[in-house]
Amino acid sequence: MENMLVDIKNWIVPMEMEAICFTADDVVKEKVIPQAADFKKMPYRDSADMSFYNSGPNIGERLLRKPFESNGSLETGVHLHWSLPFVLTHAKVDEDAENPELSFPKAPNRWLVCRRIENDLKYWLVESDLLFEEQQKGTNVTIPVEEWKGNGKPYRHLGRVRELGDVTDDSGSIPRFDLTAVGYGEPTFSAIYTNCQGVFGMHDSLEGVTDHETIKGYTVIGWYHNSDSGTAFVDVNDLRLAVEKSALVEDDQDEDTVSEVKLENLLYQGTVLFKSDTDGDMQSSDLIAEEVKVGVGNTSAEAMSAITGADDVDGEHVLNLFGSNSYHVLNDQDGEREANKLIHKEGFSSINGGVIWEIKQEEGTDEDSFVVADDIERKLIALNTAQQEHDKLAQEIEHYRAQLFADWYKYLLARYLPNYAPEKIDLNAVMDFMDQQVESLKTKALNETALKNKVAQLKRDFKDSLNGTKLELNESEAPRFWQAQNPVIAIELKENLKEGSQQTAGSLKAREVDGTGTVELDKLEFIARPFTPQRKKIFSKLIRDFDSITPDTDFGEFKPNYASWTSNAFSPVLLDWKMMYHAIKKIEGDDQRDRTANYEANFFLKNYQLRAKEEDAVLRNDIPETIAEFYSGSIILTESAGRQHQQSLEEHFGNESGFTSPLVLSQAMSGFNDALLMAKEVLQVDVNDTMAANELSELFSNTEIRNAIGDYNDTSPMPFSYFSPIRCGALSIAGLRLIDTFGRIRELNATEVNWSKGILAKEKKKWLSQLELQSGDSNTAPKVPIRPRITQPARLLFRWLTDRAVNNSIGTLIKSPIQGWIVPNFLDRSLEIYNPEGEFLYTIRSNENGRKLIKVNEETSFDDSGDHSNLDTWVKHLLATRDRTYLNKFLSTINQSLQNINPAIRSQYQELASLIGRPLALTRASFELELHGALAINQSWDSFKIDIDKSTPDERDNSDLFRVEFPIRLGDVAQESDGLVGYFLESKNGKAVYTTFYSQSVENDGGGFARAKPEDLKLKIGSSFTLTMLVDPMAKVTATMGILPSKSIEIPSALFTNALHNMEVRFQMNPIMTFPNMLNSADSSSQGDDETPFYLPLPGNPELSSKWTWQKPNEEISQVEDSTPFEAVIPDYVEFTEGFLKLKL
Template identity: 25%
Template sequence: MRLLAVPVRIDALWLPAQRTVAGPVADFTRLPYRDPVTGRDVHPDQPFLSEGILPAPFEEELTLRAGVHLHWALPDALTRLVHGPHAGQPPRVPDRWLVTRTDPDGRRARWVVESDALTDGSTSSVPYPLSPEDPPGPSGRPWRRLGRVLPLGAWPGPETDRVARLTALGYGEPTFAAFYPHSASVFGFFDPQGTRPPAGTRYDLLGWYASPALDELAGILARPGAGTWAQRVADELGWAAGPEGAAPERMVCVGRLTLDPEEELSLLETGTTETGVYLGDSATEALAAHLGAELPGVNADEMEQLLEAIDVADRLESATLDLPERLAEARHTAAFTPVAAGTRWTVRPQDAVPGVDPAALLTAAGPAGLAPLGAAPAREVADLPAELGDLLVALNAAQAAHEQAQAQADGLRQRLFADWHRYLTCAYPPPENRTDYPDPDLAAAYLRREMAALDALLAETGEFPPTGPGDTRAHRLATALAAVEAVVARVNAALPEGAGYRLQQLPDDSYQVPNEPVVLLTGAEATGSDRYGSDGEHPAGLLPCVLVEAPGAAGVLADAEGVAAAGDLVDGFLTGLPEPHPALRRWTGQPWHPLLLHWEVEFLPAAAGTNLDPTDRDYDPEVVSLNYRLPAGEVELEPRPGHRLAERAAVTYSGSTVLSTATRPLLSARILRYLAGGPLARYNEDRVAAGLGPLTPEQVTGEPGALLAWCAEGSADPRLGRLAAAYAHLAEHEGSNLAQSLGGFNDALLMRRLTRQLPILDPLGFPSGQLLAEQVRDRVGEQNRQGPVPLADFNPLRAGCLRLLRLRVVDSFGVGHDLSVDRPAATTRLRVPDRPGWIALPPRVAQPARLRLRLLDAEQPARPVSGLVESSPVCGWLLPDLLDDGLRVHAAAGQWLGSLLPDPDPDRPDLARWLPAPSRGVPAVEQIGNPGLRAVVDRLRGYGADRLGELFGSLVEALDAVGEEGDGGHQVRSRLTGRPIAVLRLSLGLELLGPPAIHQDWNVFRQDLGRTGRETNGFPLVRFPVRVGAYGRLGDGVLGYWRHEPDGSLGVEYHDVPGMAAAGTDPPVRLAFGLPEETLTVLLEPAGALHATTGILPTVSVRLDPAHHHDALARLETGFLAAPVLTDAAGVGLVLPATEPGRRWTWRERAGDVWTETEDPPAPTPGFPTDVTLREGWLALPTAATTR
């Protein structure tokens, strides 16, 4: 039989005496169950909850016996998720392993490890929880022992049950195969040698599938596919299968570990103090802080900023304005992780480029600095009926309502699961304090009330698409969708083939969750393991495998004789392999493969206004403003002077997470990619000047030495030298850093623990209790990932400081090394003055949230813009008149309605004067058609002449601070008047994903049992400042705004953005998650974006679509009073400058109530007029269309 031999790596831990190490993720032997034979309850005081079987971080409950512990790593291809019938699961793995120990004198001992064997008596096998597909044991326990070892001479031994599906994940634990305490009897072997193994001892391994039908290689080759079998194996498994020929019939895993005779077998060393500990909001940020502190001859803070700029360089590559501000925003945004929020609908041409939304009218609210979505040219939507916009708005509203109801239902499911935890604890309390918990009957009744409320919400929400008649949110969504589809179909029926439109779903604005603090470890103990994930580092990125011919029983592997023959075959095969080879390992000392990070931190919240006052557990709504401020131009909230921490209220959190080695390659690749851009072009100029040929980016990526040397020594830019030094440092120490977030920190702040949970069962309960468990299980569904932690503090507002208390790195055998955390270093912005080792935690919300910014339709102010060109947020325009110091008022389409002048009104001196536009103006402010524009003009007029003059001056100054992209083709007009200002309305609101987090304390739960609401400590009412506009940014166009009153009317106070920035005033807009959205009317320079900054979330921005302002600006009529004009009585003659294309000068003169117009008034005739007349009129530059 033709076999494909796939290398595996074997590691060994030798213990001269027993040692206690970190145990498996769960001790399933503690689970309660009822013995089906005796009817006796086992562990009756233990509720069927994961918290009872999960070890706490830093606990070491597993004792490893003295001897040699072998642990082998599966090929990478067998640890990855697959497609097909078992999508989302890794493939099956070999379940039989022959272990051969060969002593230096040639004596051999052989054992067979049956990885899939389920037994009940052996205590040397690992406990394994049973799935519904696994055969139950006679004891009725919810777990059995997995894996057994038999001497080859006694194999196959008695028949036993087998696990239904054996994979690298085991029962769903990501580290199952990688962590020896999880899989010691599955992918490991214990050789109980009481003395030190002699040098030259070797262990050979042969693994195979007991059933050839489960063989992963055979399954791949049996499926139809293109290319040769070797090509398919390379593509799907990443294995180099040797020379072509007949395809192998099955695979075997092979490996050898030899105890090197040249080295002493050293014992494990204690933890060193040389390991560096760095913290940041991301692994890259923490690594940047490390490099800034380690590289000689450079300033740490400058290096940190430079490397972090490289980290976000790709996103800023096309930016031309405000690069420092965009960098700050990009770094701030990198401190968050987006969470999908659902979808929105739009209409786009059928032939539009995929991934681009040409029907979008504005930049999707998201991190500032990102490229805006493309806008649809007017020709692309000109044939869409007006009703489509209304229907599209209704569809998106129905979609949002359905998604919000689903998020609410998921939140209620999570609460139900947490309360199920509490109910089981009440039903099975610890014997020593049974009276400390509420009555379980009251808790059960509360669960039933929760289920009734959840059922009502689900009935009102419905599943989409709905079936049958009804009036659920799903039905309303289906109706709205059908209405839009009908209009689009009607439009398409009248258009040529391929020229129509289609309805498309796009991602909605994402929620954001703050990154958990990241710990970066450097030094010897942070040397990453090459045990996993390195199969692709071999030539051609393929793991080298060997074809082996196994005659007779050696290929069948069905009995002891055949397995022995196969073992002999492998022995010879491995002996003939040249070193180094991935199947061959030499053991010179104890292994070190860091896998887990146990952490313990102390969180010190801000002192003023928090929920830690024993007399008032509610947050002060102004807690953020009491402790922090949002400085002008900054994206992060900063502590106020005198800011204090509640040190007496410090709370300790701990957790465990998997370590990552991915940080260094990411940052080094970014550095090299940056250097292969502009710096490479400058280096090539020097090479060409020296008579050398230029290098390509591909050449530099493969061999960067020459470019790095030039950056370090030949470039005049010192920053390139720093980058070259950083890259060289990363290359030299590429294996000595590990990083991982403090996984579970955000959940811990919310009194939750994110971990694998047990099924919702009550195995010891009465029939009524088991029925309740079934009802809860049906409703919770998959929302059972977080259990409550009632003995902690509730901190939904993550604001204060963090102090590392303990860090322990745990290797693949469970051996832990404690690290020194006396002086952890942090990035510049996270350092706490005068508090070495403390880490600042700027205000964040611990659960996913978003700042929702929506432009409102100018004609229908209660709804957002539809996404079609016909739906515009522009209510009208204000145009500073530099000749009269007044504000000209124009309709949204550009028509001149009149002017506000800084003069007292003749009839109402307390008001500024309204002067209708000549010929086509509006006689009174009350007659302005658009209500939004009318409200603004009325408010400005009400300020009076003096204040209007002051506001005019501030607007002109603010316009000068906004960068224009080109002159827009209106050069002549811009010399005569100021730049136009758009009047628009928007809504701002803070939203949580699902319901707000609740307090999980036992005393709070007791109170919840007797009331209808849940305790949130008033967190939804905490107000967060929102800065609208960013004065000083050339790319921001916000000049000022009014807040609307609750009844929708325009507020009295105008908030001048430049004035607030100069005075350092706190933003007047303060939003809360539990309060309604705020509506603003904004004055915006249309060339600039509109930014909204909270500090607790990434900055969001929107920009007017060109379709909403370019044509209107082109139609804005420029005019001014010309008086007196000395001219001939027979007709006007004027000396006028050249005009713009499409425009012509027009003279307007009034006689009584009649206006006359003279287009292209002639120049004055030569000589002095014979009949001199003084005239008064208006010179205007209307468009050709307006003139006609």
């Protein structure tokens, strides 16, 4: 059945309403933050009178509230704030739009506020979306004018509050703002009263109210005024969060047919009631600096666990397992290690890595028959190569656009605040440099378009080549980039922090209104347009309910939602934080910078080590004493951490867990990573030089630069900060301040902070012991060494190589990467060598005196000019340079490795492991460390000047970050699911260097062997290398860097199953003493057969008996059948023979 629009009437969506009462004493004592952005401070030049106003650069920082700023104020009286319901405060992506983007639902734009004192009702009308050039009484909100052209002010005042008796219908001639919960783009716009007074809040001065009159309460009713009912809808799936499902369906309609509800059919209501014992008492409690429990971690779960398990490191880890939902893998193979990997991965956020194209079989096709022609493989490689070039260029264009904004920002500072920039900055040179950037971006945009067209053409050609095959082309996500999460702070609040109380009661579901009876409301008809008779009854009913409501009023199932006020409550919404960062590498952001302070190649390895069985690198030594850099920000708090812990524990243990989450508020300290890159994440204004004094300046900034930047103006530069593209060093908290819904503040004592073990770059127990031994000021927050990270988004590309000629490292695997097979024969102390298809080639064993290795039993010639020449090259190296000692150590290393490799997919040859090893694949793989976009650059004035002098906009000062080497731990001997036996290094031209075999199972270095260590494999940003690896193909291989989530790859079984089926393992039987009846059957029924069975007692599983064959040198193969037990009779004679006993895998 198709979706239908159902016209639902008479439903009220509840809201939470809060009130605070301010006396003259409160105005003096209470610190209040100002509005988030004051656009009245915008600088501009009015083209009408040619006058300049608020002279200075048009940048967001001049307009925004700074963290820890509290110079706002509230007037005496009652302040009301209503919180919009969930469905209006959460953005959604319109997937059907041409350019899908996040958007917020429309918010109600009219509000009727009613106050009850004794038996008298008073009404106000709040018109939230009206725009005025001058500020209206009872409002404080300003918003910027879109596409301001220089006429008049570049901002407008939003909202109007009028007593209902003064209302005239003039709104039709007043400009309107498309109102949502975030207003002009500020996330806290509707959440904090000082941001939205006169829009989603109102001040009642109590003018004319005597001390003897008792306020009973307030109610507010919101609606959509003059909404375009043909297009303005609320999605029913969202609305059901606030409205009971059954309420959305007419009696004769199937509820599945409901898809949307018209805005004009929705009303919103919130109510606050003042208890009688508060008569005449409007005092707030005294402000006290509260001590609270604070936790810091890589994630909310870590921060929460750090608080709850503060005195027990092991208990903290257990809580973190449940808080991060990692406990569900504990019962899997390598469960504890896999859980630790998930916890580590949770400390990163993922970023789209682009597109990769893959070939898949049509549904219903046998996987084992997956065969791809060489020409199709080449075309797929060409398509993916072009796609990767396009995606990488697109990422770089984003980076250079953002950098152009940073440079333009600095240009504005230098032009309008000359004391802020060094004198040696030449504005004309800056403009020329930015012109070069614009031209470079234009060239890159043309190249991106060309690559996009190339991808489209290759895609069309490729699809044509699949005609007649059972293959199809699918678009998939390329490997994602990973960026370290900003540190997360969690705060456990004590009950006494909440002075006063305001408890919510009643139903949070929508309720149906019986429209009988009326309450006279003057001029209601045009303030609630469209105002039908039914709508008038609804308003009347709501007012009448409010006029008579008490906590004991019986409203049936759907009791109206209301809050009870006894005194001013404190409901935290924001947290201002200040952090001290003690960098190991101090790269200053001023013109006195020492150029030798750039990164050295060994910087990371000198300071950190990646230990076995650890997911992260740990600090080698203490953090050096450096001058700390202060970073600060403001974040929105949520209660998700405590709720998630409670839910996870209940899911695992049931309701009897006994764990009750305290009131914990948490959030990531957004902007920290940006600050390390000398960037500030704050609300930015549009690219517009509102002070441009001439046509040339206006053309430069407001056309050329604006068009080149586009929407990439998210962060502004901090030229005097430190440059830390590697996040390594120590943190300490310098200040915390809570902010409530009315903008009031509470200072928190931040000296006692619980840091999670996951964020510490040292073992937590040792670090805590070290702190206890340290002496000093107990009021000073300790320096906490943090785990190292690359500050920018990055990814480790770890991929199989399938073809040396074309270096197929594009990531999609349609041909086997196996160069050949090696089966260790521990019984014969030899190596069985097979080609990639599983066909036996020869055996390698030592000669009689053990001084060299030889090739014996060669059956199949092997063309070393083919795609898998690595195998034969390795064999030639063995025969030319190695002896019995090397072979024995090689077999011992393999045997030791296989003791620790136990893939979940067990093979049929597992029981023979004591005689032979499992078939091992010789493979090649590539490694590359890649950033999302280009390298971050130093934003200091000094670096800016140097870059301008070089006149190379694409080659900027990055403090030599590209020189730093990061270690990789390949494989994990402690994990049964990891199949790496060892590896050989390769030269830059891709040829393996077989002089040393690296393995974690090597006991002693030397003789061509080395115990693998992370320091053996190092990657620089933008660099790559290849390896030859010996692996169990049924297991994965894991690469661990610590600075990124670990990366595992495995070979699809469809690419090697046939090869395993082709394999035969040989046991040389030399000689065999047999009885005559065991050589040839006396059974006449076997005479005349093409193959004469060979009878022999067989080892191993009886189910494998049909897999055994016998072959004499240069003779046909015979089937082996299990013989009967020996009789206790010695025959007259025995026969001796030699040959090979073979086991078909």
